Amino acid sequence: MGAAVPRRTRRTRQDPEYLFLAALMNRNGDRPYSGNTLRNLLTDLAVRLDVRDSTGALVDFNRTHRFRHTVATRLLNTGVPLHVLQRYLGHLTPTMSMTYAQTLQSTAEAEFLRFRKITADGRELEVDSRDLYDMLELDRRTDRILPNGYCLLPPRQVCGKGNACLTCDKFATDATFLPELQTQLARTTQLITERRATFEARTGHPMGEDNIWLAGRHQERDALGRIILTLGHTRLADGTAGAIRGAGVEARTEAITGKEDNH
Structure with a gap:
């Protein structure tokens, strides 16, 4: 041999x-x-x-073209230009490469439309999801996609809210952001507790409810509570079950939306 x-x-x-x-x-x-x-x-x-x-099944090598499909969509998803993809795959015309771009686009749109959009006060967004998707795609600005939702501010307007998205009427979100929203609620609640304890240790008396900082954090916490509670009862656009509640949420809704007791 x-x-x-x-x-x-x-x-x-x-x-x-x-x-x-x-x-x-x-x-x-x-x-x-x-x-x-x-x-x-x-x-x-x-x-x-x-x-x-x-899915755990043995790879079917009778369908090897799907490897090209996976590579092509992954490259497009990372921002590789179409002409580079065309040369990489050996396509004779850009039209052949555009097939993968169209597939990726339609998949992204379908996934976006599956989830109902919720405003900062817990109401369902009145803007049609297709119009919202078109606006976000045409705009392509990084400040439109937030860690916990979407900014609907028209492109030519300047945001005057700073980081106060949860109290802004141009904020929308859906169940895909639920883990981040729950984490944000936990962080906000912990921050309120720690800051009030520090204030009381330094001054000798509790932080008053009229404190500007505390009032702002309470608004954020209450907004998060409403959003999470609404998402917990919201179904997807196709009628299937939406977000999954965290343990104990249904039985203890007051822990989300209620005011904290003074210590």
């Missing part, structure tokens, strides 16, 4: 056109495996190495 490899290497061209060259009936070293042979070999490889997809 070791002696056969050098002989075969000598028969192979220095720059073969194909990656996998046939081992038999390939006198000039320039003929690839047949499609059936290559698929059988790859299928055997998948079994031996236990190569499985995201």
